[in-house]
Amino acid sequence: MMAILSLMLRAVVVLCGAAIATFSLLWHAPGDPALAIAMARHGTIVSETVVSVVREQAGLNVGFWSALQDWAGPLLVGDFGHSSVTGRPVLPDLLNAMGHTIPLALLGLAIGLAIAISLAMLATRRPGGGVDRCAVAVASLGAAIPVYWLGLLLILVFAVQLSWLPAMGARTPLHLLLPALTLGLGVAAALMRIIRSGILEARAQAFLPALARRGVTARAIASDHIALHAAIPVVTVLGLELAFLLEGAVMVEVIFARPGLGSFLVDAIAARDFPKVQAVVLLAALLFVTINLLIDLIYRLIDPRIGARSA
């Protein structure tokens, strides 16, 4: 119990640190945000007076700490502030973008897991055999392929050459398929090797022959014991996979010209729309830290030894 509390406390500390880091990064970024905003609103040639008026309006003329307070206070109640370019609140736009990204990430993860698990099971039927070696080689290759290049290749094959699937935009659910496949292949490559060694390790566990002797069927052993054991390393890397999923989703959205967090972020950076950038970065950190915390907790449930060791 104490261990769980201290884990949560640590997560909170890290999130606070992340918020301050995000803010100070943007605060110290080179270039004058007021000028950028003024140019976005009034065209490329703006007078110094316009810039200073904008600076006043956007609250950019105060010191670092008071600006941090002005920003962090509303943040605690979920208010991400207003876009410095359009003046609209950030949150609705952000939620809208997430509405596009989350299905993509989940479908990508599902595809990735499905491919990785079936490939790993196929490979571990005869460890060291031809199928196994092929699967491992494919996975190594997959881990070396940049997501965006994979996306381009898929577009080339399925959209340009074969014209089976739509590539650009997000008009129909069918538009989701190629981006999710891109993401899923990337995830699968990373997971396959881990699941494979997880299964092999679980099989090598000493208690399995004992179970077999007690008359537990092979199928029951596979589903109850091996699966649980193989799940432990997978749960661990799932945290890392999440990072990949987020990064991958950003790249994939850019390639496929889909609306979503990726385009939201890239556009915000280009426009130097700091409140928007801050919101995305912080959201990513929040997601990342929360899910890693959950993984830590799940981990303790699956494998009680972990809690005992680190306590």
Add this chain to the structure above:
Amino acid sequence: MVLAVFGPWLAPHDPSAINIPQRLSAPGGAWLLGTDALGRDILSRLLHGARWSLGLAFLVSVIGLCIGTVVGLLAALGGKTLDWLVMRITDTFLAFPELLAAVVIAGLMGAGTTSLIFALSVTGWMRYCRVARGIGLTLQSRGYVIQARLAGLSPLALARWHYLPALLPSLAVVWTGMFARAILGISALGFLGFGVQPPLPEWGTMLLDARIHLRSTPLQMVWPGLAVVACVLAINLVGDMLRDALAQEERS
């Protein structure tokens, strides 16, 4: 590696020589892999690009190695309070997905090589730090480290003689992984337009160029991607071999 060093001399054409009449030509003839939208020879650009892509990745991963090792040793050697502080700072950096953070930093600093190096170094030291600290903490209870402390060896000498040599093999394994990630990161940033800037032949930037002509000359985008994959694959293989060798040594 070899290509990165000698590539420029092997290149059959000037990578920046613009030849509009020959633009987007197919592979074969004088242009082994064809030409791009400005009629520049793709093979030459690939070979020159190796310098940018691999060289920068090498630089970035070594900077990360230095920062991470120093910070990790600081945590391991500096006592409990410093350790707690350093590890929470590391956790904070780890709270952001690395590439995403790099995109934001590079994007805000303005596109260019310097901000690219900065962005990838700042987001790429935490793994080294964790490994260095982890091993450092286990070393603390080793007899020879206790002896060295008793003898009054300075922390610097302690790090130099007892910690660094013990850390090196594991850090080398981490380094190969980070080198590969840096190659992917640099080309990703290049592809997003936040990295090395267009006239320079960097692989990610070349992909960005090629993307526009996806329909007319699809082969143009295959080559830079293949180059990235080949390098990352080779480095990962070396990393796997290093790790296996290390595991073997530890068993004996």
Add this chain to the structure above:
Amino acid sequence: MLSVDQVTVKRGRVRALDDISLRLPAGQTLAVVGESGAGKSTLIAAVLGLIGLANGRISWDGAPVAHCRPALVMQEPRAAFNPRLSIRQTVLEPVVAARQPLPADRLDYLCDRLELSTELLARRPHEISIGQAQRAGILRALLNAPPLVLFDEPLSALDAVTQKHTAQLIADLQAEHGFAALIVTHDLGYAAAYSEQIAVLRAGRIAELAVTARFVRAPASDYGRTLRAAAVALGALDDSA
């Protein structure tokens, strides 16, 4: 003189050392005996300042022990040497750290006394025998002529013949150089033969503290008697003493 005054060390909620007081005059030997887990190694760590005290004070001639640069001889001889460095490099570490030049012949002299050849010093820890490693450990400890040397089970990793030889070497060198020795051991026979005082440690407390000759004749505590009887039964201690 080493003074340990009412020292308590806590490991979690357990008192690894509980209200320990000891005196070790310069040049003398104090043996600390007791079973595993009695707190012997904790006592060494406390004297060396490697762990914090919950209560009490440890000093050498009124100053913190670290000021006299005490040396330690460890139970696992090879572990005391960095596997990546030569024996010579590790042995000379205290000299390098102290930044005081060594008297010209001191290394040669000690090597000679400890039967260590120059060629041996160039080797790595895994290339020498355990007995040699322990003698190298003693060499390292004595090089800077510390007034206080702590021995943590110095003989337990060695075989019987080497044990006897090494014990005698330590005693001879102590007679020559006059350092105070705090020897932690579970071997009552060794403690009886080479110490002026014996402290019996049990569950973090001192069960008995006595002059060695008296303890060997007739321990005052029940636990002391149990230990003595066990040592006699094993032949480590002569009953007629």
